[in-house]
Amino acid sequence: MRYKLFGRSGLRVSELCLGAMTFGRDDGFWQFGSDSAESRKIFDAFTNAGGNFIDTAFVYGNGRSEELVGDFVRADRDHFVLATKYSSSLEGDLSKSGTSRKNMMRCVEQSLRRLKVDCIDLYWLHVWDDTTPIEEIMRGLDDLVSAGKVNYIAISDTPAWQISRGNMLADLRGWAPFIGIQVEYSLLERTAERDLLPMAHALDLGITAWSPLAGGMLTGKFLDGKGEGRGQHQPMTDRQRTVTALVVEIARELGCTPGQAALAFIRQQDRFGTITPIIGARTLPQLQDNLGCLAVTLSPDQWQRLEQATAPDLGFPHAILQAPMIRDMVLGGQSDRFDNHRAP
Template identity: 50%
Template sequence: MQYKLLGRSGLKVSELCLGTMGFGTEGGWGADQETSFAIMDKFTEAGGNFIDTANIYKLGTSEKIIGDYISNHDRDYFVVATKYTLKDNATNPNASGNNRKNMMRSVEQSLKRLKTDFIDVLYLHIWDDITPIDEVLRGLDDLIKQGKVNYAAISDTPAWVVAKGNTLAEPMGWSQFIALQVEYSLIQRTPERELIPMAKHFGMTVTPWAPLAGGALTGKYLRGEQGRVKAESNRRNENSERITREVMTIAEELNCTPAHVALKWMMQQNFSCIPIVGATKVDQLQDNLRTIDVTLSTDQLKRLDNASNISLGFPGDFFKEEAVRTNSFGGFYDKVEKR
């Protein structure tokens, strides 16, 4: 396992992040504690140290399982990321949302479930579209000053909100967001319109959820296997099936699984990207871990890009027009270094 720096920080995290939304059996699916422990054993044996959870995952059971595990191991080895925002109870209107009151309450509960004194990375989970971003940043910075959180991050939030937050944080001396968690995969590339360019500008690491599009990119639905993704989903339509077939073709060329190809495409992008790989079975994790030994050629990357390419809309596609490039660069576009 290789290690990457998380955003502009000096925090070293494994090149794959272990997603634990399935730790717990609430809702009739998921891994029990014994299986979850076995998954974490395999992850750490491979050199993994980056674990992703949230206050609401399996009604808090995910955090409890992780807490039981790390309390019997070297706590400082692990980089534990959790999230606040979503309700863990419905007792009052401030038991959810991005507001400071919910942030402080949620963090205290997460610390208890995780059996730890600090959270390495705290994400705002989903933007509520009502809380001022300065309220969020000041609250996160206070938690960092208190030693309860080490780093701030954000998930599922419009690019302009994140950009405003990091821009405001700099002159105020507040901690900036170092990571951005969004849905991103070969089937879901819309973050390339605004979110990923913004993350690159601020030096944020992108930590995609659903990097395999709910399993669609493994090819299991094309093989007639069952899963939780509904047939009418955009993960299983004609376009996604066409993309998946290209993934499967390249997997055959490399003698690896389609999951390896889909994950490695993401890891070989020209920005910092650490996929979150979820697992409810040990063999699922073991297969995902083999991704680190796969390398896609320039031609294979191009084929995947062409198969999954999306319209960037305005102004992204406008900037790519030859006339615009000629006028903006005076004919020197191909000779100028790009950021």
């Protein structure tokens, strides 16, 4: 496992992040999780491979995930980069959900107790609620950093314009800025390339990708059409089948598993800076298979085949701005001679 700086910070994280959403099981919503013994095996396999970046959330396992992660890191707490999130809730109470300062303060105190730590390394806003003013969010998160309860802040599942607005406000007022974003990103879901990933590149934000295997579809295990009852609730679309079949074909060429080939594509996608896949697993063999992506490298031809087969429709205004006629008009007829790459 190699390491890198995360976004506009000195935070050093492993090139893969362990997602702990599957840690813990209850009798309600979170029945799909792993028990504590299997969760421990998954955690140990990840750390033995050199991983130090652990991602959980207030809501995962109805709180059990944070408790287990806290137990697992206790022997060497400072070795790990602990990330957790707030805003989502399973309690069905309006006052106990959302991104307000009130809920933020409630959640961070509970997360600290569950994790059994004095400080959270990376604190994520989990899901944008479209109601709380960005000023309230940024000031509240800055207060957590100033109080020493949080080292860095980041944001997940939020429109690009709100994230950039928040960081501009933080920069102007001297508050702690977001240092990273978390987005859904896989060969079956690349629409983050419209605005979120270019924004992250321009603002020097770390990028983590959740569901990099598209809920397991990219492993090829649902191609037989028998997905229902095995975690796949909806039938695969024609496009999903076509892309997954291509991943399986390229995996055969490489002598690796389809999941490893799909993760390799994300790891080699450097147009927007380094993207860190969040690998999650319910069983130890699943985690071990994911770790195998570290030894897989797609050839330029293989990468290009996947790139072309999964390229997203960027829509307006991106499509028109890339049109040769428009580029010639705005670049004085010299679009073929002009390099518009700008480093962050």
